[in-house]
Amino acid sequence: MxxxxxxxxxxxxxxxxxxxxxxxxxxxxxxxxxxxxxxxxxxxxxxxxxxxxxxxxxxxxxxxxxxxxxxxxxxxxxxxxxxxxxxxxxxxxxxxxxxxxxxxxxxxxxxxxxxxxxxxxxxxxxxxxxxxxxxxxxxxxxxxxxxxxxxxxxxxxxxxxxxxxxxxxxxxxxxxxxxxxxxxxxxxxxxxxxxxxxxxxxxxxxxxxNHESRATRKHRLKAAIDRALHNNGTVLIPAFSIGRTQELLYELEELLNDELPVILDSPLASKFTAAYRELKPFWDDEAHARLKQGRKPLAFDTLLTVDSHHEHLKMVHHLSRSGRPAIVIAGSGMCNAGRIVNYLKAMLGDERHDVLFVGYQAEGTPGRAIQQYGPHGGWVELDNERYSIRARVETIGGYSAHxxxxxxxxxxxxxxxxxxxxxxxxxxxxxxxxxxxxxxxxxxxxxxxxx
Structure with a gap:
C-alpha cells in the first residue's frame, strides 16, 4: 500500500x-x-x-x-x-x-x-x-x-x-x-x-x-449584538452556507429575545438550513431537548431570508443608509465571492458597523486581509477596488467547526x-x-x- x-x-x-x-x-x-x-x-x-x-x-x-x-x-x-x-x-x-x-x-x-x-x-x-x-x-x-x-x-x-x-x-x-x-x-x-x-x-x-470556550464565544457574540443596538449598525458575519451558518442561528435564537432581525442573505444557506431542519434525527441530545421545549432553533420569528438578487441589493442599501441595527449572515465565508462582498463595499467605511469573523480565513483571501489589517485602519481590495476599513473587525475563534x-x-x-x-x-x-x-x-x- x-x-x-x-x-x-x-x-x-x-x-x-x-x-x-x-x-x-x-x-x-x-x-x-x-x-x-x-x-x-x-x-x-x-x-x-x-x-x-x-x-x-x-x-x-x-x-x-x-x-x-x-x-x-x-x-x-x-x-x-x-x-x-x-x-x-x-x-x-x-x-x-x-x-x-x-x-x-x-x-x-x-x-x-x-x-x-x-x-x-x-x-x-x-x-x-x-x-x-x-x-x-x-x-x-x-x-x-x-x-x-x-x-x-x-x-x-x-x-x-x-x-x-x-x-x-x-x-x-x-x-x-x-x-x-x-x-x-x-x-x-x-x-x-x-x-x-x-x-x-x-x-x-x-x-x-486552542479555541475559546462555548461560554466565552457566546458572551462575545452577545457583546457584538449589544454594540450594534447601541451604534445603530449592522453586524456582518461572513459564513459558509453549511455548518457555521446553522450553528450561529442556533445560538442567536437563544441570545436575541426578539430584539434584533437576523438576515440570512444566501439562497444556498437557506436551502441548507431547511435541509438541516429535515435531518433532525442526526441532531444531538441538547438540540432535541430544545425542540421538546417548543423552541425553533433554526426557524425563529426574527429570522428573515433574502432570496433574489434584487431583494439582496435593496437590503444592502437599506441597512447601509437606515441606521437600523441588524445581523447579516452571508456567504462566502472568506469574503472572496458571494453576497457578503456587496455588504462589505457598502459598510466597511462606516465605523457604526462590525465585521465578525467566525471561521478560518485562508492566506490570500479578502477575509484574511480584513482580519489582518482592519483593526489597524487598513484597506482591502474587493473586485479590483480598494476599500478603507473603518468598521470594527473582530474574530471569535470559538465558532470554528474544526x-x-x-x-x-x-x-x-x-x-x-x-x-x-x-x-x-x-x-x-x-x-x-x-x-x-x-x-x-x-x-x-x-x-x-x-x-
Missing amino acids: KLEHHGARNGVTGSCHQLHIDDAVSLLIDCGLFQGDETDSDNSEHNAIHFDISSVRALVATHVHIDHVGRIPWLLAAGFDGPIICSQPSAKLLPLVLEDAFKLGISRDRRRVERYLKQIESRIVAQPYKQWFTLTDTPEHKVQIRLQRAGHILGSAYVEVDVSQPGIKRSVRVVFSGDLGASHTPLLPAPKPPYRADILVLESTYGDR ADQQGLINFVKGIKHKPQEIRLVHGDKGAKQALKEALVLAGMNNAEYIL
Missing part, C-alpha cells in the same frame, strides 16, 4: 488523498477545490485532475464542504465512473453543494446543470454510520470501509479503511480524519476516536491553537491501538509542526510523523 496526497498536503484547501491498495486498486478520499493563495488565476487548470485515476474504485466524501468535494466535476470529466460514498445526511446535502459549484465554476445552462445533477445522484451511495461495508473482495485482498461521525458539519465523517490479505493474520487499518469537529459544536455530537489505526491521516487546521489543538490530541490519545504512522494534512506549515510537537509531548512519541 501507499498513500498519495493530491491536495491539502502543503496547505489547508483542496483535500484529496489516494490510498493505493495495490497497482490496480485505489480509493480516493475527498476531491476538493483549492482556495486563496493555494489556487492561481486559471482556476479551471488548477482544479483539473492531473493524476492517474484508472485504478480508483470509489470516491469517499468525508463531508460536503467545497474544499473537500468541489473538484468532483473535474473528476467526472477526467473519466471517473465509480460510486461516490458518503453518509446519509451528506447524500442529501451533496447535490445542493455541487449544483452551486457547477453553476459558479462551469455553467449555468439549465440543461447542463440538470444532466450533471442526474449523473451525481446516480453515483451517490449513502452509508449509515458505524457499519462496515465491503468495497472489494478478491483473492488478493478484501477492502472494507466504515464511516464514523466526525462532528464537523451535519453528515461529516471520518473514514476507516480496513485492508486484509489471505495468509496475513492482521489487517491494516488506515483512518482518514476528514475535518474533525470541536467538542462543543452546536447541533452535533462530538466525534469519538476509532478503536484502532495503523496509519492516521489527520487534519491540522488549528493544530497550533477541532482545536487539544481536541486533535484527545482524538489521537483516545485511539486504543495507536498508529505507527501519523500524516498531518490540511494545515499551514506552522500548525502542523506545532501539532506534531504537542502530540509528542502528550506521549505520542512512538509514531512516525509525516508532515
Whole structure:
C-alpha cells in the first residue's frame, strides 16, 4: 500500500488523498477545490485532475464542504465512473453543494446543470454510520470501509479503511480524519476516536491553537449584538452556507429575545438550513431537548431570508443608509465571492458597523486581509477596488467547526491501538509542526510523523 496526497498536503484547501491498495486498486478520499493563495488565476487548470485515476474504485466524501468535494466535476470529466460514498445526511446535502459549484465554476445552462445533477445522484451511495461495508473482495485482498461521525458539519465523517490479505493474520487499518469537529459544536455530537489505526491521516487546521470556550464565544457574540443596538449598525458575519451558518442561528435564537432581525442573505444557506431542519434525527441530545421545549432553533420569528438578487441589493442599501441595527449572515465565508462582498463595499467605511469573523480565513483571501489589517485602519481590495476599513473587525475563534489543538490530541490519545504512522494534512506549515510537537509531548512519541 501507499498513500498519495493530491491536495491539502502543503496547505489547508483542496483535500484529496489516494490510498493505493495495490497497482490496480485505489480509493480516493475527498476531491476538493483549492482556495486563496493555494489556487492561481486559471482556476479551471488548477482544479483539473492531473493524476492517474484508472485504478480508483470509489470516491469517499468525508463531508460536503467545497474544499473537500468541489473538484468532483473535474473528476467526472477526467473519466471517473465509480460510486461516490458518503453518509446519509451528506447524500442529501451533496447535490445542493455541487449544483452551486457547477453553476459558479462551469455553467449555468439549465440543461447542463440538470444532466450533471442526474449523473451525481446516480453515483451517490449513502452509508449509515458505524457499519462496515465491503468495497472489494478478491483473492488478493478484501477492502472494507466504515464511516464514523466526525462532528464537523451535519453528515461529516471520518473514514476507516480496513485492508486484509489471505495468509496475513492482521489487517491494516488506515483512518482518514476528514475535518474533525470541536467538542462543543452546536447541533452535533462530538466525534469519538476509532478503536484502532495503523496509519492516521489527520487534519491540522488549528493544530497550533486552542479555541475559546462555548461560554466565552457566546458572551462575545452577545457583546457584538449589544454594540450594534447601541451604534445603530449592522453586524456582518461572513459564513459558509453549511455548518457555521446553522450553528450561529442556533445560538442567536437563544441570545436575541426578539430584539434584533437576523438576515440570512444566501439562497444556498437557506436551502441548507431547511435541509438541516429535515435531518433532525442526526441532531444531538441538547438540540432535541430544545425542540421538546417548543423552541425553533433554526426557524425563529426574527429570522428573515433574502432570496433574489434584487431583494439582496435593496437590503444592502437599506441597512447601509437606515441606521437600523441588524445581523447579516452571508456567504462566502472568506469574503472572496458571494453576497457578503456587496455588504462589505457598502459598510466597511462606516465605523457604526462590525465585521465578525467566525471561521478560518485562508492566506490570500479578502477575509484574511480584513482580519489582518482592519483593526489597524487598513484597506482591502474587493473586485479590483480598494476599500478603507473603518468598521470594527473582530474574530471569535470559538465558532470554528474544526477541532482545536487539544481536541486533535484527545482524538489521537483516545485511539486504543495507536498508529505507527501519523500524516498531518490540511494545515499551514506552522500548525502542523506545532501539532506534531504537542502530540509528542502528550506521549505520542512512538509514531512516525509525516508532515
